Amino acid sequence: MTHLVLSGLTKSFGAAPVVDHVDLSIEEGEAVVLLGPSGCGKTTCLRMIAGFERPDAGEIRLRDKVLAGPRMFVPPERRQMSVVFQSYALWPHLSVRENVGYGPTTAKASRAEVRRRTDEALAMVQLDGLADRYAHQLSGGQQQRVALARALVNDPALLLLDEPLSNLDTRLREEMRSEIKRIHRSLGVTMVYVTHDQAEALSLADRLVVMHAGRVVQVGAPEEVYRRPRTSFVARALGATNLLPATVCGPPSPDGVPLRLPGGITVTAPPPADVAVQAGDEVAVSIRPVDLRLTSGTSSAAGAARVSEALFFGDHVQYAVDLPGLAEPLKATGPSLGRFDVGQDVVIEVDGTAVAIVGDGPAASVPGDDGHHPGPSANAGASPAPAPAGRSAA
Amino acid sequence: MRLVWVLALLALVGYPIAQVFGQSFVADDGGLTLSNYALLGTEPLLLEAIRNSLWIACGTVLGSLLIGLPLAWFTVRTDMPMRRFFRGSAVLTFAAPSFIAALGWVLLLGPRNGVLNTTLMSIFGLEESPFDIFTPWGIIFVLSLFLYPLVFLPVSAALEGIDPALEQAAASLGASRWRVLRTVTFPVIAPALIAGSILVFVSSAIIFGPVAILGAPTGFQTIPTVLLSLMQFPPRIEVAAVISVPILVIIAALLLIQRKLVGGRKFTVIGGKPGRQDVTHLGAGRYPAVAFCVAVVVLSLVMPFGMLLVTSFRKALGRPLGWDNFTLTGNYEEVFGRPLIAAAMGNSFALAIGGTLLALAVALLASWLVHRTKARSNAVIVGAMAAPLAFPGAVLGIGLIIAYAAQPFGLGGTLTILLIAYTGSALPLTFAYVHAGMGQIGAEVEEASRSLGASWARTWRRITVPLLRPSLLAAGLLNFVLLFRELEMSVFLYTGANPTVATVLYNLASESLYQRVGALSVVILLINIVVTVVAMRLLDRKPGESPRRSRRSPSVALNTPPEEAA
Ligand SMILES: Nc1ncnc2c1ncn2[C@@H]1O[C@H](COP(=O)(O)OP(=O)(O)O)[C@@H](O)[C@H]1O
Ligand SMILES: [Mg+2]
Numbered sequence: 036m037t038h039l040v041l042s043g044l045t046k047s048f049g050a051a052p053v054v055d056h057v058d059l060s061i062e063e064g065e066a067v068v069l070l071g072p073s074g075c076g077k078t079t080c081l082r083m084i085a086g087f088e089r090p091d092a093g094e095i096r097l098r099d100k101v102l103a104g105p106r107m108f109v110p111p112e113r114r115q116m117s118v119v120f121q122s123y124a125l126w127p128h129l130s131v132r133e134n135v136g137y138g139p140t141t142a143k144a145s146r147a148e149v150r151r152r153t154d155e156a157l158a159m160v161q162l163d164g165l166a167d168r169y170a171h172q173l174s175g176g177q178q179q180r181v182a183l184a185r186a187l188v189n190d191p192a193l194l195l196l197d198e199p200l201s202n203l204d205t206r207l208r209e210e211m212r213s214e215i216k217r218i219h220r221s222l223g224v225t226m227v228y229v230t231h232d233q234a235e236a237l238s239l240a241d242r243l244v245v246m247h248a249g250r251v252v253q254v255g256a257p258e259e260v261y262r263r264p265r266t267s268f269v270a271r272a273l274g275a276t277n278l279l280p281a282t283v284c285g286p287p288s289p290d291g292v293p294l295r296l297p298g299g300i301t302v303t304a305p306p307p308a309d310v311a312v313q314a315g316d317e318v319a320v321s322i323r324p325v326d327l328r329l330t331s332g333t334s335s336a337a338g339a340a341r342v343s344e345a346l347f348f349g350d351h352v353q354y355a356v357d358l359p360g361l362a363e364p365l366k367a368t369g370p371s372l373g374r375f376d377v378g379q380d381v382v383i384e385v386d387g388t389a390v391a392i393v394g395d396g397p398a399a400s401v402p403g404d405d406g407h408h409p410g411p412s413a414n415a416g417a418s419p420a421p422a423p424a425g426r427s428a429a
Numbered sequence: 430m431r432l433v434w435v436l437a438l439l440a441l442v443g444y445p446i447a448q449v450f451g452q453s454f455v456a457d458d459g460g461l462t463l464s465n466y467a468l469l470g471t472e473p474l475l476l477e478a479i480r481n482s483l484w485i486a487c488g489t490v491l492g493s494l495l496i497g498l499p500l501a502w503f504t505v506r507t508d509m510p511m512r513r514f515f516r517g518s519a520v521l522t523f524a525a526p527s528f529i530a531a532l533g534w535v536l537l538l539g540p541r542n543g544v545l546n547t548t549l550m551s552i553f554g555l556e557e558s559p560f561d562i563f564t565p566w567g568i569i570f571v572l573s574l575f576l577y578p579l580v581f582l583p584v585s586a587a588l589e590g591i592d593p594a595l596e597q598a599a600a601s602l603g604a605s606r607w608r609v610l611r612t613v614t615f616p617v618i619a620p621a622l623i624a625g626s627i628l629v630f631v632s633s634a635i636i637f638g639p640v641a642i643l644g645a646p647t648g649f650q651t652i653p654t655v656l657l658s659l660m661q662f663p664p665r666i667e668v669a670a671v672i673s674v675p676i677l678v679i680i681a682a683l684l685l686i687q688r689k690l691v692g693g694r695k696f697t698v699i700g701g702k703p704g705r706q707d708v709t710h711l712g713a714g715r716y717p718a719v720a721f722c723v724a725v726v727v728l729s730l731v732m733p734f735g736m737l738l739v740t741s742f743r744k745a746l747g748r749p750l751g752w753d754n755f756t757l758t759g760n761y762e763e764v765f766g767r768p769l770i771a772a773a774m775g776n777s778f779a780l781a782i783g784g785t786l787l788a789l790a791v792a793l794l795a796s797w798l799v800h801r802t803k804a805r806s807n808a809v810i811v812g813a814m815a816a817p818l819a820f821p822g823a824v825l826g827i828g829l830i831i832a833y834a835a836q837p838f839g840l841g842g843t844l845t846i847l848l849i850a851y852t853g854s855a856l857p858l859t860f861a862y863v864h865a866g867m868g869q870i871g872a873e874v875e876e877a878s879r880s881l882g883a884s885w886a887r888t889w890r891r892i893t894v895p896l897l898r899p900s901l902l903a904a905g906l907l908n909f910v911l912l913f914r915e916l917e918m919s920v921f922l923y924t925g926a927n928p929t930v931a932t933v934l935y936n937l938a939s940e941s942l943y944q945r946v947g948a949l950s951v952v953i954l955l956i957n958i959v960v961t962v963v964a965m966r967l968l969d970r971k972p973g974e975s976p977r978r979s980r981r982s983p984s985v986a987l988n989t990p991p992e993e994a995a
Contacts, residue, residue, distance in 0.1 A: 128898075
């Protein structure tokens with residue numbers, strides 16, 4: 036069942052729009068992650084959902100009830116949404132128990148009921164023993180758990196989290212990440228999670244929303260967005276990647292697009308979702324470093340290259356590989372057993388399914404510019420992704 | 430909300446001050462005129478008062494520098510013992526009532542019966558008293574002892590803030606000690622020094638209490654005392670307005686310069702970074718240094734207030750100290766036996782509490798607007814809340830009389846007009862504290878409460894106000910102490926039917942009833958001390974507050990000139 040719907044949501048601070056015609060619908064129980072670089076409007080989007088900011092235009096609906104729209108604004112206290120802030124925003128003058136019990140107390144629950152729900156929430160985040168402490172007596176990770184418990188105790192219609200893990204060190208962050216995943220699965224709460232960290236985004240999301248400069252640029256399942264980025268921006272947003280020029284060297288079919296890559300490598304890539312290509316077109320492709328396979332080989336084969344840098348990381352090795360015809364070296368990742376040395380000749384092999392045709396060249400930095408509308412016939416049905424929400428017509 | 434704030438500020442200070450300006454252009458027949466300003470050049474009384482004010486102000490600046498600079502250097506840059514104690518007492522002096530101290534000095538250095546004078550006369554067999562406190566020199570002496578913290582505090586903060594590398598770099602290039610001082614140290618502290626001097630200048634030129642006490646016997650008048658006589662029967666309000674306007678303009682200009690020099694930076698009094706700088710080892714020079722600092726503390730705090738305490742137990746001023754001249758409760762009974770004083774106590778309590786609470790309400794509203802709304806006019810709010818600093822008590826008092834004393838308000842001589850005055854004058858300090866406190870409370874802390882179902886009002890009650898408690902208490906305490914003994918405006922606004930403790934004290938002094946002056950002063954000081962101690966306790970009680978916040982607060986006060994330090 037559709038739960039939350041944002042349509043045409045827009046907000047400006049001063050002249051430039053910070054959130055620009057965002058359309059999104061979220062299903063009940065779904066975990067949606069907004070991913071984008073700092074300053075792209077994720078927080079502002081979340082704050083409009085929570086009711087801390089009034090949209091300039093557009094509408095927010097929760098279960099068919101309009102929360103914000105023209106001449107309509109429901110204040111935050113009547114939206115049944117809980118927010119976990121980046122700063123935690125714990126109240127320093129209240130104990131952990133009072134912090135967590137604030138929601139039920141405000142709702143005038145009986146004392147026994149407040150106690151029961153507080154204990155339950157604290158148990159959920161594994162903080163049973165610390166109920167009488169104050170925020171400044173807790174570690175960062177524990178404070179984060181309190182903030183989570185305080186948000187969960189109200190049984191919110193929507194749980195909103197704004198970069199909740201960015202103040203934690205790497206180890207704690209990984210721990211809390213699986214904790215949040217566990218809580219989401221066991222409570223089934225609908226969740227909107229904002230982050231600029233691709234690992235968090237990929238691992239937590241049921242559906243991933245990539246934002247850029249106030250617009251939604253791609254929506255889809257994490258794996259799909261990772262494998263089939265539609266623009267170079269999205270490709271880069273989800274991790275290290277190689278953006279290469281390529282030529283369509285045969286007629287595209289629904290089964291694939293034959294491509295010739297630099298160095299004479301030929302592959303058949305899956306057809307792109309929203310770019311119409313024909314034989315002879317110059318396109319850009321994204322290939323992840325792990326998908327470039329290096330083998331030792333002669334210098335006459337297609338994909339012959341030379342290792343120019345090898346960084347050893349214990350469990351893997353990162354290479355920079357010079358491929359004739361490319362100014363920039365390619366990034367490749369390989370196993371640490373049987374590694375190659377700098378200066379060694381190698382042959383690069385690529386599996387066609389790992390090649391994603393992106394709708395803009397590596398040089399173009401603004402994705403979603405209106406040059407590439409989905410072609411009328413091309414690749415229909417090749418991808419189950421929903422329509423690109425960032426490009427609302429009009 | 431914004432409208433409520435605008436109206437409150439207009440009623441408290443905007444309208445009265447506008448009335449002062451307006452009145453200065455009103456001719457006898459009610460038309461508009463500039464001719465009132467001609468009085469400035471012709472009225473000999475005015476000219477003399479202005480000359481006297483400038484003379485007092487310049488003398489006090491010099492005196493404050495002579496006390497404040499060595500003290501700052503000793504306490505920051507040397508290994509003198511008891512440095513923290515001397516710093517603390519400078520802060521204490523800042524809050525002590527200089528008007529009451531002046532009364533103490535009358536008892537010590539009065540030309541006829543001053544205890545120090547008679548002692549010196551008997552020791553050295555002098556025919557005449559060696560000192561006379563009822564002179565401009567006496568006024569400068571007392572004011573310097575009370576205003577020097579305005580130089581001391583910023584300068585010692587600046588000295589502390591100097592990066593030692595600057596001085597070491599100069600020294601390593603072969604500069605002599607004196608050259609380092611002249612070329613590196615002095616330029617760094619110069620802005621603080623000038624800013625502090627401006628505050629001393631402004632404060633001493635417009636201070637009423639000590640000047641009125643010490644100048645009265647010889648008819649020495651300065652601007653505020655002349656303003657008071659102009660407002661008394663037969664009142665010449667337009668003349669008072671005319672003299673007020675240039676004063677307002679000059680003070681505003683000076684304070685703007687001061688603010689520029691300080692650059693919005695707050696002086697930290699406590700919790701500097703000790704041991705960072707090169708410390709001069711004084712060696713045998715320690716003894717004169719400590720003697721100097723002790724002398725400052727004794728002269729500014731111990732002697733005047735101690736003298737009042739002693740006097741409060743004397744039967745007669747004329748007879749020497751001794752057991753036959755001792756009465757434990759006589760003077761206190763005399764003072765409290767009079768219904769007038771009971772009424773004054775009640776009034777002062779009510780006015781101080783009322784003014785404090787109203788100022789807190791306006792300041793809360795203003796800082797909420799500034800911190801939680803995005804209007805462009807928010808910068809105006811910050812400026813407007815600090816504006817009363819530039820209004821001398823006398824001028825604000827006159828403005829309130831013009832604005833509210835007559836019909837349609839008819840508030841002349843009522844407690845209400847005093848309450849308006851107290852509230853208005855308490856705004857800058859209150860706002861400084863509340864604003865700083867509010868700045869430390871992130872909006873998210875309130876938003877978390879809203880999203881958990883709490884209304885705006887409940888969020889304020891349960892989250893915002895409790896978190897602001899240290900700032901609110903600190904502001905409230907300081908204002909209560911200052912307002913409880915407020916004299917500068919009260920002398921303009923009170924009537925016999927509505928006395929306050931300060932005006933009663935002032936009148937007792939005018940009648941030379943010094944044993945009662947002593948008793949009443951002791952009671953006022955005790956109330957101040959008790960309130961302070963109780964509030965300190967309250968500030969420290971609750972767990973869960975970061976100690977940082979409460980420690981920060983005193984620094985805010987030091988940016989504000991002590992208009993009320995009467
Ligand atoms: N209250 C505000 N006033 C003015 N500008 C703001 C405000 N909040 C956010 N912005 C601006 O909007 C842009 C997007 O901010 P934000 O939504 O916080 O981005 P993100 O959370 O993706 O980092 C930023 O450029 C930021 O400076
Ligand atoms: Mg953000």
